[in-house]
Amino acid sequence: MSQNLSVVGKRLKRIDGPDLLTGRAQFSIDIYRPGMLYGRILTSPYAHAKITSIDTSKAEALPGVRAVVTYKDSPPTPWPPDLYVLENEVRFVGDEVAAVAATDPFIAEDALDLINVTYQQLPAVFSTSDALKSGAPLVHADIAGNIVKSQGAVISIGNADSAFAASDHRYEGDVSTPEQIIAGIGNQVAVAEWSSDGGLTIWDSSQVINDRQKEVASVLRMPLNKVTIISEHCGCGFGEDNKFRYVVLAALLAKKAGAPVKLEPGKRYQFEASMKKRHPTTSHVKLGISNDGTINAIITDTVWEKGAYAAGGTFVPFVGAGATTGLYRAKAARYSCTSVYTNNIPTGAFRGYGDPQGHFPVETMVNRAAEDLGMDPAEIRLKNHCQPGDISPGAGNPLSKVGLDECITKGAQAIGWQTKWKPFKTKTDTSTIKSGVGMAILIHTSGDLYDPTSASVMMNDDGTAVVATGLSDIGGGQSTVIAQIAAEELGVKYEDIRVNIGSSDVPHAGGEYATKTTHTTGEAVRRAAAEAKAQVFQAAATMLKVKPTDLASQNGLIYVVAQPSQSVKFSDVLSSPMIVHSIVGRGSINAPEGNLEAMAFGANFAEVQVDTETGDVSVVKMAYAHDCGRAINPMTSENLCVGGTIQGLGMALAEQTVIDQNNGASLTSNYLDWGLISTATMPEIVPILVEPIDTLGPYGAKGIGECPIILPISSINAAIYNAIGKWLDPPFTQAKVLRALGKV
């Protein structure tokens, strides 16, 4: 590949910037269809109850109401293992009960109040410990012990118990991580419309367009060519691999009403029924380390709270293994995960997908060892982290490149680690405001998980091109990145590319999750561009009387490498009689190919101040260094690093979900009570891009997406200990700090 890149690696403005900044870009909430009705959802006030009767006659009789659906209208096929579109049993406060469609939103909301539901309350459990007790009430009557068997496993490498027992120093502890709600500002809305040939179109806010198409088709028992999902701009896209009832409910309402329906469940729904919630965990973790700082054994046993339904975030507990089994070169390791049902808001996929929870116990233990032994935590990481050729915890192949050395060195530099870190026990500062620093490292997938992804590139007569792939823009600059890759590979300008995304009617991209878009969809796009270019080069070679292999292209010009003045424009070739067919290149990848596997890596460094009188923890500065292989667009990459770090800070310091333990109701299902970092409360965050240029991926690029959210809870925990000598669990509230200091 040419080192002389003219589009890739440049800080180009977002290709979809003007549309988004003028309000012209359409999210699903902005879709208006002729004759469209407005839909609302009725949810359960009880944490666990049977619906013994549901009378919708008064709601249906309200003028303006065109359709009401209940469990009686639900298709018989669930999403595996346990989620029916509607059921006659509810399992958490906020669980869906019925839906209505009416001519205006006010009538729809009034209609909800007219649905008469008789509930027979059942006993409920609100914690994993209660759910696991012998004789505990069952969340699902047919699932013994409240354990989601399909989301539990044990992964062993070597003999971890004996390696731990034989270690010079053994550390052991119990830690926990909190739930976290995605709570994106963008609303989840589905607009469903049936056509006269029995086809269904749904405009959704979805980042997994093809999965959504398959889920809807499977539950409604329809062929795929009759289900179209459109989601060009998703709004916030921080978690999918969840199964969404509201999408199918919109379709059912539209069918019954004989008109398009915009189903807008509202913001409370996004805090509750939408499954957009991170699994809370409790872990028992052991670390065995030698006198010279070699990590010998890591053993992590984690209990994951699933909430009321298992259908979303199905692989989260398995991904949580990565920090235990693959981040370090420990001789032995063992990871076990148990998933437990409770009558709480169901958990699902949320940026990081198990890795924040999986890294916290391990990184905390390594930091404990560092403090106890008086060893530099950064040095321990440099000594022990995985190396190229080690087996990846992702898909189990040898790692390609590992940029952790540079991440650690540059991150340390950015906060002045060398001068600031010393073990807490050596500190003598007596002021009431204590300072501390902490760090942590991560390994996370970059999409090399055998998830097929495809794209096409079509060239127009004038040398411009259209890239088509089933992505949705979720704000990471996805359209921009694939446009830059296509432009670079073709040899045309960035402005010559048009991006056709957001529909299930174009080649399937496999969805945006697992930090895969740049690395896998980007590569599919590059291959499609390469194939299109090859077709054009055939004709150009004839025109220039050379062989296709003598040619290269840049900025819309095709030239002979050995004699660059011999050239022809793309537009001249494409509009010539030599080309009589549409130039369409196809590209696809089922990564990883060959023997190697790329993973993303990062290092987070935090400096905090703890006010020992108020318990307030404030972040003075945070640096996140990310190994992205190559940054296709450094400007959008840095934006992602900072944005994800702010979300991680939310998990550590700001956001708090409070559930009434007596009845399971959420007390914080809105922004004011829950707490979101604003421009006035954000600390200084330094993003650092590390670019070892991988052997895999388009131009050696790997992903960033999920990674920045993973480490703040770990690095801040270590920084708090470094300041006050207390280990805490997130969120690091004032109350926890004061209690730890014995002040309350």
Next chain:
Amino acid sequence: MSKEKDEDKSKRLSRRGFLKGAGAGAAVAALASVGVEELRISSLPKPAPPPPLTFEQSVTLNVNGNQYDLVADNRLSLRDALRDKLGLAGTKDGCSGRGECGACTVLADGKPILSCLTLAVEAQNMKVITIEGLADQTSGALSPLQQAFWENDGLQCGYCSPGFIMLAKGFLAEVPHPTETQVKEGLAGNLCRCGALPNIVKSVLAASGGGS
């Protein structure tokens, strides 16, 4: 009579006046000079009958320099009037109309307001500017503020962007050359879950001619 008793009387008179309703304003004024012992219900003028109940009314809105006439439900928010009735969907709903997120921010007579907490009927005498009113109406060129957001990558998913841009426009009209701290505090009422916050601040500083 003692001073205290007079004060008690005037309080009781005011409450009675309030309960009789606005139509009896004249009666209240008359009562103010009458002692409680002299009050007789039959001597009070009959209040005017209440107007007939309506749930909607004709509303005229001035948006982006254009006049729009519509019939709106009394409960309809300005935000939903813009989106559902006027085809101006750039103004967003991010918190189901609870006034928590600022995604619905528009300018009313130059000041940022939350259009989800403003009724359409309330907005009738306001000169409203929405995100659709910023770019050049003929050429489509971005306004300098929008251009600054584009150049400084002050967005990720873009859903909160119209709200932030309108807030910034109102803010810069009031504070044309803000410091970074002033920008951070001026924008703190709007939420961005993607965390594009530092670049949003940078964009507004750049638009004001400040920043690096």
